[in-house]
Amino acid sequence: MEFIDAKLLITAVKYEQYPSKDLPEIALVGRSNVGKSSLINCITNRKNLARTSSTPGKTATINFYEIGGKFRIVDLPGYGYAKVSKNEKEKWAGMIENYLAKRENLVQVIQLVDARHKPTNDDKMMFDWIKTYNYEPFVVATKLDKLKKSQIEANLTAIYEELELGEDSVLVPFSSETREGRDAVLELIEYVLEDDRATDEQQTNL
Ligand SMILES: Nc1nc2c(ncn2[C@@H]2O[C@H](COP(=O)(O)OP(=O)(O)O)[C@@H](O)[C@H]2O)c(=O)[nH]1
Numbered sequence: 001m002e003f004i005d006a007k008l009l010i011t012a013v014k015y016e017q018y019p020s021k022d023l024p025e026i027a028l029v030g031r032s033n034v035g036k037s038s039l040i041n042c043i044t045n046r047k048n049l050a051r052t053s054s055t056p057g058k059t060a061t062i063n064f065y066e067i068g069g070k071f072r073i074v075d076l077p078g079y080g081y082a083k084v085s086k087n088e089k090e091k092w093a094g095m096i097e098n099y100l101a102k103r104e105n106l107v108q109v110i111q112l113v114d115a116r117h118k119p120t121n122d123d124k125m126m127f128d129w130i131k132t133y134n135y136e137p138f139v140v141a142t143k144l145d146k147l148k149k150s151q152i153e154a155n156l157t158a159i160y161e162e163l164e165l166g167e168d169s170v171l172v173p174f175s176s177e178t179r180e181g182r183d184a185v186l187e188l189i190e191y192v193l194e195d196d197r198a199t200d201e202q203q204t205n206l
């Protein structure tokens, strides 16, 4: 499946601005600068659908991208940016919490971590926090192209261990530059959307 006809539906700062819950959503979380926008551009084959930046963004927004009128990719505010005030951090956490707590049409969370480093404390907290909302995040390790071949296995193992992933966990090595891992991400998204459709049908038949 290719994700054609992708558009930025809305950039929301508050709950009232979210679009209706008529389509399944897949949310991306990760530190500011980890490569969320680049992943969105990579999987949709678009250069500038999501704005990328080499400097961490300061404005916390939730960006809803709609794909083919069938589902949405939701770009949650990037965390872990040190140079923002406590007030800003609280606002950021509130936005993510609001989204995770109230979005019944959220079917899957994908957490991005930088393949070059061990997950940070922020990464770990985020991962555990998402699980308290009963989602089992897929993990995507970004910027794989920046690693030497000889480093890849050790770094992926470190991510696996730090996040305490298990046998059934999903960890995808990924690069927006080389597009490695792109097919795996597309397939995973396709899979969760199919699963969601099947669940809906079951409920309608009850
Ligand atoms: N080499 C490399 N650079 C990347 C990759 N993904 C993102 N970047 C760069 O990292 C910076 C932040 O990326 P962005 O997608 O804006 O991160 P976001 O803040 O999580 O949305 C930009 O300069 C990107 O070009 C990748 O897979 N490989």
Ligand SMILES: [Mg+2]
Pocket: 036, 037, 038, 050, 051, 052, 053
């Ligand atoms: Mg971004």
